[in-house]
Amino acid sequence: MPFDLVSLLPDGFVRHLPVLLVIVPLLLAPVCAAIPSWRATWAIALGGIVFSLICALGLLQQVMETGRISYALGGWAPPLGIEFAVDMLNAPILLLVSAIGVLATIFALPTIVKDVNKEKRALFFAAYLMCFAGLLGVAVTADAFNLFVFLEVSSISTYVLVAIGGSRDRRAFVAGFNYLIMGSIGATFYVIGIGFLYAATGTLNMADIAARIPEVADSKTIHAGFAFIVVGLGLKAAMFPLHQWLPNAYAYAPNFVTVFLSATATKVAFYALIRLLFSVFSPELSFQEIIFTWVLAPLAAIAAIACSFQAIFQTDIKRMLAYSSVAQVGYMLLGLSLASADGVSASLFHLINHAMMKGALFMAVSGVVLSLGSSQLRDFAGIARKAPWTATALGIAALSLVGVPLTAGFLSKVALFKAALVQDWWWVVVVLGISSVLAVLYVGRLLETVFFKTPGPAQLQVKEAPLMVLIPLWVLALACIYYGLDASFITTLTDGAASVAFSGGQP
Amino acid sequence: MSSTSDHHVILRVTAKFLIPIITLYAFYVQFHGDYSPGGGFQAGVIFAVGIILYALIFGVVDALTLVPAIFARYLALFGFLLYGSVGVVAMLNGGLFLDYDFLVAEGPEGHWGQHIGIIVIELGVLFAVAGSMLTIFYSFAGRAPEIDDEDW
Numbered sequence: 001m002p003f004d005l006v007s008l009l010p011d012g013f014v015r016h017l018p019v020l021l022v023i024v025p026l027l028l029a030p031v032c033a034a035i036p037s038w039r040a041t042w043a044i045a046l047g048g049i050v051f052s053l054i055c056a057l058g059l060l061q062q063v064m065e066t067g068r069i070s071y072a073l074g075g076w077a078p079p080l081g082i083e084f085a086v087d088m089l090n091a092p093i094l095l096l097v098s099a100i101g102v103l104a105t106i107f108a109l110p111t112i113v114k115d116v117n118k119e120k121r122a123l124f125f126a127a128y129l130m131c132f133a134g135l136l137g138v139a140v141t142a143d144a145f146n147l148f149v150f151l152e153v154s155s156i157s158t159y160v161l162v163a164i165g166g167s168r169d170r171r172a173f174v175a176g177f178n179y180l181i182m183g184s185i186g187a188t189f190y191v192i193g194i195g196f197l198y199a200a201t202g203t204l205n206m207a208d209i210a211a212r213i214p215e216v217a218d219s220k221t222i223h224a225g226f227a228f229i230v231v232g233l234g235l236k237a238a239m240f241p242l243h244q245w246l247p248n249a250y251a252y253a254p255n256f257v258t259v260f261l262s263a264t265a266t267k268v269a270f271y272a273l274i275r276l277l278f279s280v281f282s283p284e285l286s287f288q289e290i291i292f293t294w295v296l297a298p299l300a301a302i303a304a305i306a307c308s309f310q311a312i313f314q315t316d317i318k319r320m321l322a323y324s325s326v327a328q329v330g331y332m333l334l335g336l337s338l339a340s341a342d343g344v345s346a347s348l349f350h351l352i353n354h355a356m357m358k359g360a361l362f363m364a365v366s367g368v369v370l371s372l373g374s375s376q377l378r379d380f381a382g383i384a385r386k387a388p389w390t391a392t393a394l395g396i397a398a399l400s401l402v403g404v405p406l407t408a409g410f411l412s413k414v415a416l417f418k419a420a421l422v423q424d425w426w427w428v429v430v431v432l433g434i435s436s437v438l439a440v441l442y443v444g445r446l447l448e449t450v451f452f453k454t455p456g457p458a459q460l461q462v463k464e465a466p467l468m469v470l471i472p473l474w475v476l477a478l479a480c481i482y483y484g485l486d487a488s489f490i491t492t493l494t495d496g497a498a499s500v501a502f503s504g505g506q507p
Numbered sequence: 508m509s510s511t512s513d514h515h516v517i518l519r520v521t522a523k524f525l526i527p528i529i530t531l532y533a534f535y536v537q538f539h540g541d542y543s544p545g546g547g548f549q550a551g552v553i554f555a556v557g558i559i560l561y562a563l564i565f566g567v568v569d570a571l572t573l574v575p576a577i578f579a580r581y582l583a584l585f586g587f588l589l590y591g592s593v594g595v596v597a598m599l600n601g602g603l604f605l606d607y608d609f610l611v612a613e614g615p616e617g618h619w620g621q622h623i624g625i626i627v628i629e630l631g632v633l634f635a636v637a638g639s640m641l642t643i644f645y646s647f648a649g650r651a652p653e654i655d656d657e658d659w
Contacts (some may be wrong), residue, residue, distance in 0.1 A: 012601070019594075019604040027591040030584035075606035 005058045006065075014058065018071040018084040018140055021055035021094065024048050026133035026153075029126045038121030042112075045125045046105045049132060053098040056136075060091040064496075070142070078142070079205035085142035088496035089279070093139045093271045096352055097264045100359055101132050103472035104260040107363055110466040114370060115254035117167045124164055128260070131157035135268045144280065145204045147272060148191045151236065155183045158265060162253040175248035182245040186235030189228045196225030197280075210280050217285050226287065229276055230296075236269035239333060240303030243326040250322035251375075255366030258318060262325055263359035267351055270332060274344065278501035283339040297337035301431040303330030308438035312445070317365050318375045320442055321358065324401065327435060328354045334428055335416050342422055345491070345498035346415035352490055353408040353483065357400040360476035364394035367465025367473060372458070377445065382455030386462040389470055391450050393477035398443045400480040403436055407484035415491075515564070522564040529557035533633075540629050547629035551636025559644050567648045576649070579641035586634025593627050 006014055013020075028048040032041040062069055063086055071084040086094070108128075116124050134154025141147050163176030198204055200221040201212040216222055235242040246266075250258045281288055304327050311323035328350070335347030367390045368383055369375050384391035400407035413432065420428035455462075465473070483490055533554035540546030562570030594605040602609030607624025611617070 016598055016604065019598075023591060023594065023604065027588060027595070030587045034581060034584050072603060073605055075603045075608060 004061070005054070006061050009054075009058055014062070016071075017055045017059050017062070018069060018086050019073065021052050021059065021098075022084075022133050022137045022140060022150075024051050024055075025129045025136070029129040029133065032129060033123055033126035035122055038112075038118070038125065041122045041125040042105070042109055045108075045129050046102070048129060049098060049101040049105050052132070052136060053095075053102050056091070056094040056098045059086045060095055060493075062086075063088055063091045079203050079208035082146050083142040083205060084140050085207075086140060087500050088493070089275065089500040090139045090271065092348070092352065092490075092493040092497060093268065094136060096355055097132070097135050097139065097268060100260065100263040100355060103359065103475060104256060104263070107259060107366075107469055107472045108256045110468050111255045111366055111370060115168050115256065116164055120164060120167070124161070127157040127160045127164075130154070131161060131260075131265075135264055138268050138272055142206050143204055144194050144197065144206055144209060144276075145191075148187065148194060151190065151269075151272070152187055154265065154268070155187060155236070158257075158261065159183065161257045161261075162249045165252050165254045165257065168254070169252050171248070172252035172254075175245075175252045179245040179249045182235060182242075186232045186242075188232070189235070190232030193225045193228030193230075193232060196221050196228065200225065206275070206280050210282070213281065213285070217287075223287055226281060226291070230273070230291070233269055233273045233276065236266070237273055238266050238269075238326050238329050239273075240299050240307065240326060240330060243303070243307070243329070246326060247319050247322040250325070250362075251316055251318040255362070255369060259359055259362040259366060262321070262362050263355040266325065266329060267355050270329065270351060274336065274348070274501060277336070278344065289339065292337040292339050296333055297425075297428075300330040300333035300337060301428070303327055304334065304431055304435040305438065308435045308442070311442045312438060314442075315377055316375055317377050317380065317446065318362070320377070320446070321361055321365070324439065324442065325354075325358060327439075328358075328401075331413075331416060331432065331435070334431070335419060338419055338423055338425065338428075340419060340423060341495075341498040341502045342415075342419035344501050345494040346412065346419045348494040348497050349415050349487070349490055350409075350412035352494070353400070353412045353480070356476050356479050356483070357397045357407075357409060360393060360397035360473055360480060361401065363469060363473040363476065364390050364397065364465075367469040368462060370465060370469070371461065371463040377449055379458065380446075380449050381453035381459055382450070383459050383462045384451045385455060386460060387464045390465045390473065393470075393473045394450060395447060396477040396480055398447055400484065402439045402443050405484075406481065408480045408482075408487065410484060411487045518564055522560055526557050526561055529560065530554060533557065537629065537633050540625075547632025548636050550629075551633045551638075552640060554633070554637045555640035555644070558641055562644070562648065567645070571645070571649070574641060576642065576645045579638045579645065581638070582634050583636075583638025583642060586631045586636070586638060588631075589634065590628055590631030593624055593631070597624070 025048040028044055032044055035041050059069065068085060068087040070078065072078060073082045073084065112121055112124065131154050134150045134157065137150030138147055138154060141150060159176050159180040162179055163173055165172030197209055200216045200219055201209050203209055203212065213222060238246045250262060253261070277288070283289060283292065307323045307327040307330065311320045311327065314320035314323060332347045332351050335343045335350065365375060368380065368387060372379060372383070396407070400409035403409040403413040413436065416432060417429055533550045536553060537547060537550035540550070558570060558574050561573065593610070597606045597609045598604050600609040607621045610620040610624050613619055
């Protein structure tokens with residue numbers, strides 16, 4: 001571990017890290033809603049999220065040193081009580097979400113002024129803190145039903161965050177409503193699936209379910225529960241063909257919301273999918289192997305190609321990036337459906353990289369939209385001349401998205417290739433290759449427009465993004481390069497995560 | 508709305524009679540929650556229903572004088588924080604989050620902490636649910652159309 005944070009924290013504090021991580025932002029949300037000054041709520045939100053980041057770092061260090069940490073809420077010991085547990089599988093996710101949260105919150109201050117009406121801003125930050133706490137809760141809990149509760153906490157506040165873009169673009173209302181319907185169906189499916197598991201095993205604690213499934217693995221109840229859970233979480237993670245809510249939600253939500261959601265929400269849902277598929281169910285179950293090979297892998301392949309193809313034909317940059325996100329979820333799902341430790345590790349590696357580069361891309365686009373007022377591709381012609389810093393960061397993140405060597409996206413794609421080749425899944429390599437060529441096309445269109453087209457009179461009015469956009473943007477862009485040169489930190493984390501996923505649940 | 512219109516006199520008289528009973532019943536459900544089915548959520552809904560009935564019969568304007576929208580909102584926030592504070596107090600007293608046994612200093616046989624914990628938690632739920640229900644009702648009932656029909 002490159003840092004020693006735990007020894008700096010007060011003694012009685014360390015023991016409560018798993019719960020403090022979630023409840024501090026959660027309890028700050030109502031405080032934000034009670035304060036009329038929105039700048040004060042921004043500061044509170046930032047404080048709460050930085051606090052969560054410190055907790056996440058402390059937890060990661062503890063987990064690396066001592067292994068799994070369990071926290072029994074209310075003193076009720078698991079499996080009866082609700083348990084929060086941090087291990088190598090979710091500690092990186094906690095770190096990712098809270099780090100992106102800090103960067104996105106810094107980015108929020110200049111952009112929120114344009115996107116959200118003044119009287120709504122304090123409430124907006126309250127909803128944002130709720131969403132953030134919910135996402136961390138999904139990642140930290142070890143109780144299958146509690147996961148549903150946190151999924152709903154984060155989702156319901158997400159619907160609000162998306163729909164609040166309606167003051168700028170009324171299509172956000174429809175996008176938010178669609179998301180609400182689809183998201184509720186997803187959450188319902190998940191909870192139905194948990195109901196089936198509870199009926200078959202009589203417990204809700206994940207480790208306990210995992211221990212009891214093998215006896216009843218061939219029952220229809222377990223099969224039905226499995227199907228419901230995969231569809232429910234797949235919907236939340238924008239798994240093809242359940243991704244229809246995503247492009248509009250990303251395109252019409254406030255800029256800040258798009259940045260935050262693209263880098264965290266689907267990622268956390270994807271983590272939940274990994275947790276359920278590998279730590280609760282197990283890839284050794286015969287039906288799960290069939291689903292992986294014949295359902296998830298083909299769907300992921302279609303997503304990687306079809307959605308990259310759709311991205312090429314988008315005229316709106318945000319929609320283009322949104323379709324690209326669905327395609328990237330396809331990549332991660334391909335890694336997952338290999339059902340090997342290498343596959344899961346590569347999948348998580350790509351997940352973390354994708355969070356960094358999509359976060360950076362959406363930040364850069366939003367930074368330009370601030371002064372340009374449009375996210376249409378043709379309106380971005382030649383803006384690099386007026387906003388070189390923003391455009392350069394955009395370029396770095398875009399190259400990482402394609403997977404150009406020396407960027408983070410390259411290493412995670414290579415990891416996916418390797419994991420597929422170990423199992424002789426040649427077609428995965430072909431699919432990823434085709435998808436990357438398509439990515440070159442849509443990213444090429446973007447870069448050509450931004451750097452080489454002649455700017456019109458409107459484009460000459462474009463200003464460089466404000467400093468509070470540039471700082472988080474460049475942090476992410478430099479991270480894309482840094483982890484493209486030396487990804488050992490991330491791969492240590494993801495290899496550890498994969499080994500937890502494959503030790504048959506909790507060690 | 509006023510005494511000049513007599514169309515709804517039966518409704519108004521019945522509502523006047525029922526609203527105190529509904530409110531009383533809400534508190535019955537609340538404080539009996541630890542012995543019988545019920546508790547903060549149900550009580551909060553019943554309490555809010557009393558106010559909503561008042562709003563339906565006597566108009567939203569009168570209801571807003573009785574329970575202002577800002578009060579409903581702060582009630583919900585206060586309830587939420589009250590719930591959370593139980594967990595935090597337990598934590599500050601050296602227990603785990605929401606461990607009621609640590610709320611009061613007592614021996615291992617004592618269960619006052621459990622008692623106090625659940626009562627405060629349920630109070631928090633009551634405030635939060637009643638406040639949220641009213642806030643949702645007000646925002647639907649008091650929503651002014653943003654665009655006039657002529658503007659279309």
